[in-house]
Amino acid sequence: MSEDSAHIAARMVTPGKGLLAADESTGTIGKRFKKLGIECTEQTRLAYREMLFTSPDLEKYISGVILFDETIRQRASDGRPIPELLAEKGIIPGIKVDKGLVDLPFFPGERFTQGLDGLADRLDEYRRMGARFAKWRAVIAIGEGTPTSQCLRANADALARYAGLCQVHGLVPIVEPEVLMDGAHDIKTCRWATEAALHEVFDALVRYRIVFKDMILKPNMVLSGTDCPRRAPPDEVADMTVACLRRTVPAAVAGIAFLSGGQSDTTASANLNAINVKAQTMKTPWTLTFSFSRALQASPMAIWLGRPENTAAAQQALIRRARFNGAAGLGQYDP
Numbered sequence: 001m002s003e004d005s006a007h008i009a010a011r012m013v014t015p016g017k018g019l020l021a022a023d024e025s026t027g028t029i030g031k032r033f034k035k036l037g038i039e040c041t042e043q044t045r046l047a048y049r050e051m052l053f054t055s056p057d058l059e060k061y062i063s064g065v066i067l068f069d070e071t072i073r074q075r076a077s078d079g080r081p082i083p084e085l086l087a088e089k090g091i092i093p094g095i096k097v098d099k100g101l102v103d104l105p106f107f108p109g110e111r112f113t114q115g116l117d118g119l120a121d122r123l124d125e126y127r128r129m130g131a132r133f134a135k136w137r138a139v140i141a142i143g144e145g146t147p148t149s150q151c152l153r154a155n156a157d158a159l160a161r162y163a164g165l166c167q168v169h170g171l172v173p174i175v176e177p178e179v180l181m182d183g184a185h186d187i188k189t190c191r192w193a194t195e196a197a198l199h200e201v202f203d204a205l206v207r208y209r210i211v212f213k214d215m216i217l218k219p220n221m222v223l224s225g226t227d228c229p230r231r232a233p234p235d236e237v238a239d240m241t242v243a244c245l246r247r248t249v250p251a252a253v254a255g256i257a258f259l260s261g262g263q264s265d266t267t268a269s270a271n272l273n274a275i276n277v278k279a280q281t282m283k284t285p286w287t288l289t290f291s292f293s294r295a296l297q298a299s300p301m302a303i304w305l306g307r308p309e310n311t312a313a314a315q316q317a318l319i320r321r322a323r324f325n326g327a328a329g330l331g332q333y334d335p
């Protein structure tokens, strides 16, 4: 019998572990490679990701990896399909299933996530390939007069329809409404936008009859905007983030795994740790862990540079960040 969704969801948020988001689209990873002078081809993307996934002891800190469509179809150098390589280490393979962002007509600066058409068939195919969870990312921008209620609702409804399809097709949905850091807004504005976004998302999830115990929420931390002159310190980030989640997220949700959103790797770890310290004092009902891309991959990518001789050092850098974030998920990060 295959493992049920509640069990998969619980394993994804095992205390002390989190998720490695390695599901960058070809365009996004291409931009990151280019900055470092790494050639971007199907082979170099595979070599890079195989380097990450074969890091010794990765499974001690990483419960699941989110893959991109290209990667889930690739084979490691020993011939094993990538999802099998992960599963054999005890790491749950997952898959990004949205098809990216388009402008929301008549709402300047706001965007909408596509990918619902044909999704049921794609989910069946991904499940056959070994995926056990999925991810869909909605993006909410803070700006002059935004986010609007129309943008919040359109994205929340799409997230709920995606989540329902995942649950019917045997995959655990990661529901990701990301309020972006971009802008000069202060942390209070981020708190307002995040609360509005989460409220709208859970309203839609209720209306579409989503099973909360079989899903993971992937929110942003509540942060000062990138260009805000005052950077809120970790204890303030923690207060605002935990307050926001307590007001919007049902206790039945299986777990919460934050995105890093462009924070430096050390800031993301410090904030995750402060959030967990606060959550423990408030006795929140969920495990609060990480589902980071940039805050896990920035240092290993900068060390690897496409050179096989750098593999061991790059893997050590990944494990170091994964270990720190695993500790931060327990409120025990000591840099």
Ligand code: 13P
Pocket (backbone or CB within 6 Å): 021, 137, 176, 259, 260, 261, 262, 291, 292, 293, 294, 295
């Ligand atoms: P970052 O941690 O780089 O924000 O990426 C996480 C992710 O998967 C965004 O969808």
